[in-house]
Amino acid sequence: MCYGKNIAEHDVESKTVTITEATKTENPNYLFVTIETKGVEPGEVILDFTKNKKIVFSQPYELKQRREGSADRKGFDSSDVMYLIMPDRFANGNPSNDSHKDTVEKADRSKPGGRHGGDIQGIIDHLDYLNELGATAIWSTPLLEDNEPIYSYHTYAQSDLYKIDPRYGTNDDYKRLATEMHKLDMKLIMDYVTNHWGSKHWMIKDLPTKDWIHQWPEGFRRSNYRMTTQFDINASKIDAKGCMDGWFDTTMPDMNQSNPLLLQYITQNAIWWIEYADLDGFRVDTYSYNDKEGIAKWTKAIMDEYPNFNIVGEVWMHDQAQMAYWQKDSKIGAIDNFNSHLPSVMDFTLHDAIMVMFHEEGNSWDKGMIRAYENFTNDFLYPDINNILLFAGNHDTNRINEIYQSDISKYKMAMSLIFTTRGIPQIYYGDEIGMLGNRDKKGDGDIRRDFPGGWPDDKRSAFVSEGEKQKTAGRTKDEEAFHAFTKKVLNWRKNSEAIHKGKLLQYIPFDNVYVYFRYTEKERVMVIINNNSEDQKLDIKRFKEGLENHKVGKDIITDNTIDLTENIEIPSRTSMILTLQ
Incomplete structure (x- = not known):
């Protein structure tokens, strides 16, 4: 161009x-x-x-010269644990770039929706923390330049697709982040935005073609957000167009992926970043708002170039069939001859269940742990069930510990499920120390608070335990409890083949107690989640199929040994992760 x-x-x-x-x-x-x-x-x-x-x-x-073996690079998979960072709110490793002469919005940490100064150097400085926690991959929300005058910190309204925002660092800094992560066998995932650019992008100000973006007679029309119109056989054309061609927001012009020049531009840009920064995957924002034929071509072009790469698309829907439609080789998509070629989608229905089920008591037909069970009964809809992303929260949802009011027992139950069931677990920065945030009452800034200790003048640092030697205080007692549990389970998970690749065998929850197994020929793991306010005793004979003659289980959370030849007693509001022996 x-x-x-x-x-x-x-x-x-x-x-x-x-x-x-x-x-x-x-x-x-x-x-x-x-x-x-x-x-x-x-x-x-x-x-x-x-x-x-x-x-x-x-x-x-x-x-430029490609690195040897570049086309064979391996993307993230179910052996990984993805740690989601909002870079502006994680750590400020270079205060000198908090504001920059080439960008309009300046740093002001007092504003919840302002720029706070977190950057790439801050992530690099804390890679050891993440590695020791047990995270194996980092998904950072976008780092490319966003020159909007306000709320630019989220960086989803990008103004230059080939340039790291100078308040985060430089292109070389981003490349260095990948290099330092690869030394620790960690993977870097870029948050790529195909659906929209920012209103301040230089090409938006001087459009190459009138149809480079979707335009409306009235100038601006917001998307109706009804992604179901993309496959609804009864949908009116105007409604389908209203979803696909409507703008996500006033500052985010909606890109026209059916324009072959635009499609080529973003395809080559994506490949350029994979090569330049040596990336290990993409998370694609608002995937199902794109022109579906255009985004399928974009996805296929990248996966053809890198067959072992991985791309997870944000398909924020609340029905498994509708989400499965967007995964590569979906039989549902085949009904209208559509194949997205997208390897992975996000499990929003599991997230929906997790948001409520640990508040629900008793032995109910449709509440409590049965919500998890019912979610997994629809796994047959997905072409590749182990390649979907699991999460208890992200940068667009209320914090898991806000929902459950810092109840660590509920955090442990929720994360035991996320970390041990099928798929790829993702944890949102700060959840591992019990961070709070309520989007509904206080806005996005509240769920995107600064990580304690990420700024030079912070009075304490949650990156370190209280016992470590440092100038500032470390994690509080409560934060340490959240962190210790997360660290223990994630580091065990690194070496469990059954969790990475095993099949899932689940039992209908009785008395709000959910039991399932992950297993391969070589390894079996039994997970028990008692979401009841009372202790429960499990009839061990019921689980003969899953136990397969194993006599002993070791609970990796408590290190206790459990006799599997007699009924199991499990305390209230408790999870067990048993490796069978």
């Missing part, structure tokens, strides 16, 4: 590479040049821009 005042008035030639096509649009400031790269060695390519067969100016373009 070549840009400049009236650049389309020129012809383009090259002595160093074959030009197969030069596409002009109604905007004379753009020229889209297609070159043949097969057989071309890495190095500098020169494009000559001519008028009347005379060279007016030349422009160098570098073809």
Whole structure:
């Protein structure tokens, strides 16, 4: 993509590479040049821009060397635990870049919706903390430049797709983050936004084509957010268009993925970032708001380039069949001849259940632990059930510990489920120390609080235990309890093949007690979650199929040994994770 005042008035030639096509649009400031790269060695390519067969100016373009084996890179999978960070709120490793001359909004930590100064260096500084916690992958919300005048900290309204926001650092810093993570066998996942750009993006200010974005006669029309219209066989065309072409917000122009030039631009940009920063995966924001045929082409192009890569799409729906529609090779999608080619989706229905079920008492037909059981009964709808993302909360939901009012027993039950059932678990930064936040009452800023100890002037640091030697105080007693549990389970999980790859065998919950097994030929794990306010005794004979003659289980949470030849007593509001022996 070549840009400049009236650049389309020129012809383009090259002595160093074959030009197969030069596409002009109604905007004379753009020229889209297609070159043949097969057989071309890495190095500098020169494009000559001519008028009347005379060279007016030349422009160098570098073809970079791919690292050896790049195409075979392995993405994240169910052996990983993904740690979600909002970089502006995690840690400020370089206070000198809190504000920047090239961006409008300046740092003001007093504003819940302002920029607080967290950055890439802050993440690098605390990689050991994350590694020791047991996280194996980091999903950071977007880091590319967002030059909106307010609320730019979330960075979903991007103003330059090839540039890290200078308040987070530089492109080199992002590459260095990946390098340092790979030294610890950790994976870096980029939050990629295909559905919309920011209103301050330089290309939005000077559109290459009128249909580069979705435009409406009245100027702005918000999406109706009804993603069901993408596959509803009874949907009106105007409603489907209202979802797909409507803008997510006033500052987020809706991109037209059916425009082949735009689709090529974001495809090449995505591949460029994978190569440049040596990425291990994408999380794609608002995946199901895109033009579905266009986003499928984008996804397929990346997965064809990197067959072992992984991409998880945000499909925020509340029905398993509707979410499964968006996973690669879905039989549901095949009904209307659609294949998204998207390897992974997010398990929002499990999240829905977790938000309420630990408040629910008694032996109910449809409340309490039966919600988890019923969620998994629909696993047959997914083409690849072990490649879906599980979470108790993220940057758009109320904090799990806010919902359960810092009740650590409920946190343990919820996270025992997330960490041991099928799929890829994701934990939201700060949940592991019991952080609170209520989006409904106090807005997004409340669920995106600063991590204690991430700023040089913080009075204490939750990155360290109270017993460690440091200038500031460490985790409180309550924070330490949350952290110790999370760390113990996650580090055990790193080495459990049954949890990574095993099948799921579940039992109908009785008396609000849920029991399931994860198993392979070599390993079996039994999970018991007693969501009852009273102690319970389990009839061990009922679980013969799952136990498969194992006599002893070790609870990895308490280190207690459990005799599996007699009935099991489990205390109220307790989870057990038993490795069978």
